[in-house]
Amino acid sequence: MSVFALSMTLIFVAFAVFISIWQKLGLEKDLFIGTVRSAVQLLLVGYVLQYVFHSNQPLIVILILLIMTAVATWNVSRRNKSLSGVGIRIGAALCTTEIITVGLLLILNIIPFTSQYIIPISGMTIGNAMVVASLYLNQMSRELTANRGEVETLLALGASARQAVHPLLKRATKSSMIPTIDGMKTVGLVQLPGMMTGMIIAGASPLEAVRYQILIVFAFASSAALTSIMLSLLTYRLWFTKQDSVI
Template sequence: MSLFALSMTLIFVAFAIFISIWQKLGLEKDLFIGTVRSAIQLLLVGYVLQYVFQSDNPLIILFILLLMIAVATWNVFRRNKTLKGAAIRIGAALCMTEIITVGLLLVLRIIPFSSTYIIPISGMTIGNSMVVASLYLNQMNREITANHGEVETLLALGAGAKQAIHPLMKRATKSSMIPTIDGMKTVGLVQLPGMMTGMIIAGASPLEAVRYQILIVFAFASSAALTSIMLSMLTYRLWFTKQDSLIKV
């Protein structure tokens, strides 16, 4: 794609800004900032990955993965700043999900130990886990607010903190996984995923592209389940005091 063709894609952003102004949505500033940031970030990442893919240095790969997890952790935490101690738990859940998912891919020799495979697949799985983590914590806050009296009653009747909050955790876990499950059900029919589309545009065989996309879809399902379950186990105490009283959110 030429630079001229790339610059013409700004028409889509201009159209979105026009609609925002027309409908008085107040999204013009966010759209502008998002456009500039995404362009700069992607260009920088492109130059960095070009170097990383050539070197295949394990330490550099590890650094990039940790950076991805740190950014994802911060993005989830900044939406849930009222939960003290949530950041380290979010980071731990994302780390464990990454280790298990990519570890299995490497141990089973589904992908080779190469930055060309590890970094893009990790980026997609960490991004998916980030969305799941954010959905889980947001849903838990809503569940706590809506069912505060029910949990307090269970605590008064002698239930432990985890026992009292368990039904809420189950509902939040299910809710956080809905986008991933819906995506699995409609992939190929409603949407052609980015990885598959990119490979086809780059000249790969559609069947080869489909094989890798199936890998990503299955990895997404696994990472979503791992993230939501581990996050529920690591964070449920954040909604309680040391005396097992429910904290209002």
């Protein structure tokens, strides 16, 4: 794609800005900032990845994965500032999900041990886990707010904190996985995913692109389950005091 063709894609942003002004949505500033940030960030990442792919240094790859995980952790934790210590738990869940998912792909020789495969797949895995973590924590907060009386009654009857919130944890876990499961059900019918589309545009065989997309879909399902379950184990105490009272 030429620079001129790429610059013409700003028409889509201009259209969104026009709608925002027309409907008085007040999103013009956010759209402008988002446009500039996404373009700058992606260009920088492109240059960095070009260097990393050519050097293929394991330490650089690990550093990039740590940065990805740290940014994802910060993005989720800043939306849940009221929960003390939530950041380290989110980070632990994301790191564990990344290690297990990509580790299995490498151990089973599904993908080669090269930065060209590890970094893109890790980025998609961490990004998916980040969304799941955010959905889980938001849903759990809503569940506890809506069912506070029920939880306090169970606590008063002698239930432990874990027992009192167990039904809420199950609902929050299921809710956080709905987008991933719905995506699995409709992939290829409602949408052609980005990885598959990118490979096809780049000239790869559609069947080869489909194989890699299936890999990603299955990895997403695993990472979503791992992330939500780990967070349910690591974070439920954050909504209680040391005396097992609801905060």
